[in-house]
Amino acid sequence: MVRTKYPFPNIYGKTVVQLVRQKIISFFLNLLIVLVSISLTSGIGAITRSYAPGFVSNYRDRNAPDVILKYVPEEGETVLWNEERIDQVKAIDGVKQVNKLFSIDKIDATNGNYRLLAFENIKEEGGVGSPTLLKGEYPSETLRQEEIDGQNYTVIDSLLLVGIHEESQYRIGDYLKIANPLMNGEIYIKVVGTASHPLYNSKQKERAMTEEEDYLDNVFFTDVSMFGAYASFLSMTDLYVTLDHQSELLTSEYKSEINEYKNKIQTVFGDKVKVLTLEDNTSYALYKNYDNKLTVISIILPFFFIAVCALVVVVILSRLIADERSIIACNFSLGVPPSRIYAKYLFYSLTSASIGVIVGYFVGNAILPGIIFRAYKAVFYIPFMRYIAISPVGLITSLLVMLSTFLVAFFSTKLCLRETPAALMKAKAPKPGKRVFMEKIGFIWNRLSFSFKNSVRNIFRHKKNLILTSLSIIGSTTLVFLGLSLGDCSESVKSNVLFENVASTMGFISMVIVLYGVALASLIIYALTSMNIEERVREIAVLKVLGYTDIECAFFIYRELLLITVFSAAIGIPVSMGASQLAFGFLDFGSLKDIRWPTYVLSYVIILASAVISCFLLFRKIKKVDFNISLKSLE
Secondary structure (H helix, E strand, O other), rough: OOOOOOHHHHHHHHHHHHHHOOOHHHHHHHHHHHHHHHHHHHHHHHHHHHHHHHHHHHHOOOOOOEEEEOOOOOOOOOOOEEEEHHHHHHHHOOEEEEEEEEEEEEOOOOOOEEEEEEEEEOOOOOOOOOOEEEEEOOOOOOEEEEOOOOEEEEEEEEEEEEEEOOOOOOOOOOOEEEEEEOOOOOOEEEEEEEEEOOOOOEEEOOOOOOOOOOOOOOEEEEEHHHHOOOHHHHHOOOEEEEOOOOOOOOOHHHHHHHHHHHHHHHHHHHHHHHEEEEOOOHHHHHHHHHHHHHHHHHHHHHHHHHHHHHHHHHHHHHHHHOOOOOHHHHHHHHHHHHHHHHHHHHHHHHHHHHHHHHHHHHHHHHHHHHHHHHHHOOOOOOOOOOOOOOOOHHHHHHHHHHHHHHHHHHHHHHHHHHHOHHHHHHHOOOOOOOOOOOHHHHHHHHOHHHOOOOHHHHHOHHHHHHHHHHHHHHHHHHHHHHHHHHHHHHHHHOOOHHHHHHHHHHHHHHHHHHHHHHHHHHHHHHHHHHHHHHHHHHHHHHHHOOOHHHHHHHHHHHHHHHHHHHHHHHHHHHHHHHHHHHHHHHHOOOOHHHOOOOHHHHHHHHHHHHHHHHHHHHHHHOOOHHHHHHHHHOO
């Protein structure tokens, strides 16, 4: 056959717009499914990059030490960081600033585990690791004698509480009785103000450096001068040191740089000095723990969402192009170049996916970090968050979704163009029915109604639809189960102090994943049901001619989807267990034994509920089917 040159390019362009109008529901369903997928993956990927600047500012802007040096004395040695040793530290290449202080961890019945830090000059602005006054005033008096409760006590009018610990039982004006750090006995200290410290940036308690190594209940600040004449007996135990590093905090480059400096210091002092880096700081380590876990989640989630999203795109676009077979045949016969035919369906699919990708990307980046920020602030002291325009995970996911959409549309169109126009003009004959495995189980099969038997045969007659629909539902079940199981694991570790704060935030994140999983599952099942109705409009019309009511017609169509959903969701539970175990391994958080039995039931019920709700929402579509369609010729 010789094709003539296509003379109507402008008219053909209008058919592209007409296609979007005619298939607007499929267009928006595809758009929304892509939007939900990209929104979550890009949003999760943007979280750590949005929060890191605010968290890092606590250390950088307040001159937090990069390392803390603790001198390990020999037996009988009382003078620790003397001027000679401090000069040795300052002489090390890369050391910028040094601040010396006295630090001691104690435990008593009144204050629990506490840390007392005495600075050489607590008021020094820009001093390394100096506390920042929040309320009250700096100490103005020195050690004195004062009568309290009828007894004469030594009092230091100099204490500053760590102001970020709002749960502290002490307030300005209170008197604290602690062990005297200079001699035997006890000493009273009056609280004159509250302060924050650049090393205490989370609500996770620090480890106490006591024999029990329990967690600190309080941290107290004072000034060496407040001990008056006794100050000379107070030997400096710690050096706060800042280093000339080029890399940013929280990065592997920073860790590598600091370890190099650590080796330099230990080369000079050997085992006489214990070097603590920010990696040993509870707040810093906890944030990195969060950061690592969210990074893993942002890598794992796209695989699930892309897989499910791609499956649905395959179903939507393959059915769309199958419906367009006769139109493709006409265009081909009229001399429309294959490139224009490809362009028409690529435009439809890529436009839908592009809008979903663009909106989902920016919605995820702008909204999701803001939502989860509240959970982070419940654990960390982060003064601000910074919205970012670039989310590498979101960009990669977006490109993969666009690529999968392009490939599906391209190869679906290519399969049609391989056929002759005459073959395309003919409607595809329905696949012949075959005996199914259930028919061999007579005591079950013989008890089924005619319509139920017909539904079972229809399910297995369209194997491609069965496989794609089943995989989509299994994927949706996995997403919901994964979100719920993370919540269970969060609850299970709340009794462990080390993971308590991690658990609260992971629980919030799991709730977000569940909501997205439910939204995606609902959209997928709605899309599959809608397309199933469109594909079988003529069949529904015939049933109406035969006297079936709208409800009976609906059950005839819905029964197949519900059966697939029931069995696919059941298969999805063990698949979800395997996927969750894999995710727990990557996260180093939780295990299958932490998952409670309601999660298994709820994951299954949510998917079934999504299917039932979709059926109710689409009932109106079945009611609108005109039975006169059955009288029209297939050709």
